Every structure is written in C-alpha cells, then in structure tokens.
Amino acid sequence: MQESHGTVVLRYGHRPGRDDRMTTHxxxxxxALGADRVVLPDNAGQSAETIRDITDRxxxxxxxxxxxxxxxxxxxxxxxxxxxxxxxxxxxDVEGEVRAAHADGPLLxxxxxxxxxxxxxxxxxxxxxVTNQPHSEVAGLAVFLDRLFEGRELExxxxxxxxxxxxxxTGKRVVETGEADGSDGGAGGDGSDRGGGA
Amino acid sequence: MQESHGTVVLRYGHRPGRDDRMTTHxxxxxxALGADRVVLPDNAGQSAETIRDITDRxxxxxxxxxxxxxxxxxxxxxxxxxxxxxxxxxxxDVEGEVRAAHADGPLLxxxxxxxxxxxxxxxxxxxxxVTNQPHSEVAGLAVFLDRLFEGRELExxxxxxxxxxxxxxTGKRVVETGEADGSDGGAGGDGSDRGGGA
Numbered sequence: 001m002q003e004s005h006g007t008v009v010l011r012y013g014h015r016p017g018r019d020d021r022m023t024t025h026x027x028x029x030x031x032a033l034g035a036d037r038v039v040l041p042d043n044a045g046q047s048a049e050t051i052r053d054i055t056d057r058x059x060x061x062x063x064x065x066x067x068x069x070x071x072x073x074x075x076x077x078x079x080x081x082x083x084x085x086x087x088x089x090x091x092x093d094v095e096g097e098v099r100a101a102h103a104d105g106p107l108l109x110x111x112x113x114x115x116x117x118x119x120x121x122x123x124x125x126x127x128x129x130v131t132n133q134p135h136s137e138v139a140g141l142a143v144f145l146d147r148l149f150e151g152r153e154l155e156x157x158x159x160x161x162x163x164x165x166x167x168x169x170t171g172k173r174v175v176e177t178g179e180a181d182g183s184d185g186g187a188g189g190d191g192s193d194r195g196g197g198a
Numbered sequence: 199m200q201e202s203h204g205t206v207v208l209r210y211g212h213r214p215g216r217d218d219r220m221t222t223h224x225x226x227x228x229x230a231l232g233a234d235r236v237v238l239p240d241n242a243g244q245s246a247e248t249i250r251d252i253t254d255r256x257x258x259x260x261x262x263x264x265x266x267x268x269x270x271x272x273x274x275x276x277x278x279x280x281x282x283x284x285x286x287x288x289x290x291d292v293e294g295e296v297r298a299a300h301a302d303g304p305l306l307x308x309x310x311x312x313x314x315x316x317x318x319x320x321x322x323x324x325x326x327x328v329t330n331q332p333h334s335e336v337a338g339l340a341v342f343l344d345r346l347f348e349g350r351e352l353e354x355x356x357x358x359x360x361x362x363x364x365x366x367x368t369g370k371r372v373v374e375t376g377e378a379d380g381s382d383g384g385a386g387g388d389g390s391d392r393g394g395g396a
Contacts, residue, residue, distance in 0.1 A: 022219060025334035032333035033341075054332055087363055087370040092352050121368050130340075131352055132363035134252055135230035136223035142328075142337035143231075143344045154290050154329055165285055165330035170319050172285040 005079070006106045007035045007148075009141065012070060012116055014044040025138045026111055027051035027064060033145040034153030035109070037063040041070055059158025074123065079106035081124045083116070084140045088127030095147045098126055102148070109144065111137045203277070204304040205346070206235045207339065210268060210314055212242040223336045224309050225249040225262060231343040232351030233307070235261040239268055257356025257375075272321070277304035279322045281314070282338045286325030293345045296324055300346070307342065309335045 009030035014023050024047040027038040031051065040048055048064045055062045067073055074081060080101040101107070110116075110124065121127055130140040145153060158164070166173040207228035212221050222245040225236040229249065238246055246262045253260045265271055272279060278299040299305070308314075308322065319325055328338040343351060356362070364371040 028333040029337040032329045032331040058331055087366060089365050089367060092349055127368060129365055131230045132365055133230040133256055135226040136336050138334050138336040139227040139340035142340040146341045151290055167287050167327055167330055168285060169287055170325060
C-alpha cells in the first residue's frame with residue numbers, strides 16, 4: 001500500500017509441485033491485503049507467473065521477485081523482520097509494537113514453508129503467532145496483515161487494472177476498466193473466483 | 199468457541215489430490231480461529247483425518263463432519279448463511295450486520311472450492327468479500343472469522359489437549375499437557391510447524 005514505508009512478504013522455502021498452490025496463495029494474499037512486494041524462492045517460478053498474471057489483470061502496484069539468496073536477503077534487511085510462526089508471541093500482544101517499528105521503516109514479513117532454520121528465530125525482530133495452534137501460513141499472513149494495517153488495506157485502490165469486480169449483494173459483476181458502467185462480466189470475467197477474494 | 203450460538207464452516211466442493219492441502223487448511227483455520235465445526239464433502243476423508251488428528255493432539259472441542267448432501271445441508275440450515283466470495287459485499291461494510299444476525303442464532307460460513315452454483319448466491323443471506331480481489335479462500339476465511347469474533351477467538355482455551363505450545367519471543371517450546379512447567383519440546387514437539395499458527 002502507499003504507506004510511508006514498504007511492506008515485503010518473503011516466502012521461506014518452496015517445494016515445486018507440492019507447494020505451488022500454497023506459495024501462490026501466499027503471494028496473492030500478500031498482494032490483496034496490502035503488501036507491496038512478495039519475494040519467492042527461485043524455484044517458485046510457476047507461482048510467480050500466476051501472481052504476476054493476476055496483477056496484470058486486477059491491478060497494482062505489486063512486485064513479484066524470485067531470489068536464490070533468501071537467507072542473505074533476510075539477513076541484510078534494513079528494517080524490521082517479523083517471522084510468522086505458531087511458536088511465537090501472540091499477534092494481539094505484539095501488533096502495536098510491530099506497527100510502531102513499521103512507522104519508522106520498512107517491514108519484512110517472513111512466512112515459513114519448509115522448516116525454517118532455528119537461528120532464524122533469533123535473527124527475527126519479532127516471532128509472531130496468529131494463535132499458537134497449527135493451521136495455515138496463508139491464514140496467519142492474512143490475519144497479521146489485516147491487523148498490521150488495521151483494515152485500511154481493504155480500501156485500497158488499484159492502478160492499471162484491466163478489470164474490476166463490482167461488489168454485489170447477489171451475483172457476479174466484473175467490469176472492464178474504463179467502462180463507466182460496464183456490462184455484467186459474469187462468466188466472462190475471472191470466473192474462477194479462486195474461492196478467492198474470500 | 200463457546201459463543202451463544204454455533205459457528206460452522208462448510209467447504210463447498212473438493213477435488214481429491216489437488217485440493218487436499220487447501221481443504222485441510224480450511225478446516226484447521228476454522229478450528230484455530232473460533233468455529234465449532236467444519237463440514238467437508240465426503241470425498242475429503244484425508245483432510246478430515248488430518249484435522250481430527252490435530253484436534254486430538256492440540257485440543258478441542260472441534261468437530262469434523264463428512265457429508266454427501268452439502269447442498270441440502272446449506273439449504274436446510276436453520277440460521278444465517280454467509281457465502282465468502284470475491285464478488286460479494288465488503289466484509290468491513292457487512293460484518294456488523296452478520297454479527298447481529300449471529301447473536302440471534304447459528305451461523306454457517308460457506309467457503310467455495312469448485313465453482314459454487316449460481317443460485318447459491320441468491321440462497322445465501324450474505325455474500326461477503328474480503329477484498330474484491332482474487333487471493334485465497336483460506337485467507338478470506340481467516341480474516342472473516344477474526345473480524346466476526348473481534349479477536350476473542352485468539353484467547354480461546356483448549357480442552358483435552360495432549361500438548362500445548364508456549365508462546366516465546368525466541369525459539370520453540372511445546373509442553374505435554376498436565377506438566378506444570380514441562381521441558382522444552384523443541385524438535386520433539388510438533389516440529390512440522392505447518393508454517394502454521396501463522
């Protein structure tokens with residue numbers, strides 16, 4: 001979002017095939033819920049392509065980056081590092097402190113995939129848990145971002161979108177951007193829904 | 199949670215193999231973030247097993263149900279039906295109304311998998327979007343539940359757990375339940391992390 005400082009989500013580890021869908025959902029969630037950029041392992045090219053495709057169609061700005069030096073990237077981060085893990089401190093207890101740190105500089109949010117090396121727990125400025133229960137890295141990221149931005153991310157405007165979903169009480173409506181009051185995109189729109197958006 | 203009325207999450211549609219992990223994450227997210235029960239299609243037995251296993255180890259109460267009559271189940275629901283979809287009304291605009299309805303009776307939250315039939319949009323009391331962007335049904339469910347319960351779900355106590363994660367600033371600590379101050383469970387605990395909990 002156009003916050004004072006950037007918010008970057010890093011997906012730590014990726015097993016091609018098995019993790020494709022989860023990594024894609026991490027990236028799409030980062031985009032939809034207010035991050036400026038997602039950094040994926042360089043073997044997650046397929047997920048990167050999907051996220052870029054959605055950004056091309058539904059708007060940005062949102063950057064997708066593939067890197068082979070994830071550990072060096074987190075180690076060299078000039079700002080605050082949050083590591084989301086079920087072993088960390090409750091999000092409701094530390095979110096204020098994280099927000100205060102983010103007001104002073106950029107924030108890197110690390111979402112584990114394969115096992116995160118133990119010393120990473122010491123390197124992170126905050127180890128944050130969205131409940132201390134096992135559930136989903138996508139769910140944890142979503143709740144964390146919604147709380148970090150205190151809901152402002154839900155009001156974000158998108159630039160350079162080809163299409164836009166018009167919220168409706170019932171039914172599906174997608175308009176081509178530029179149309180003041182376009183026709184119902186219905187099945188012609190991004191019919192997949194992706195279960196997504198919610 | 200021990201709210202006045204039950205909260206049930208229904209996963210609509212499931213493709214064995216391809217959807218296993220997403221369906222499992224929907225169920226684990228429902229459990230961790232305050233629902234009382236998840237209803238899965240009857241071909242999602244593997245996901246049901248995983249969710250039950252987590253409940254056995256980390257506590258409940260939380261019920262997992264497999265049904266082959268999902269459409270009849272939603273149609274016969276005696277209470278409010280929320281359908282999460284990127285085409286719906288913004289969660290921030292309707293969450294108060296949904297909460298008010300839930301104060302009067304049970305709530306069914308439907309999470310799409312395969313394409314949800316169009317007439318379901320008309321059947322639902324609320325079509326709710328967590329942003330009108332394509333992202334992840336798991337992310338949408340997580341933000342919806344956190345807002346529905348206004349964060350109270352994060353303080354939930356778990357019954358009949360074999361083990362409990364102790365929140366820590368750094369590191370991993372899992373204690374066997376009953377131990378007043380158990381030893382570090384470390385790798386001996388549920389080391390998988392599942393990227394989970396956050």
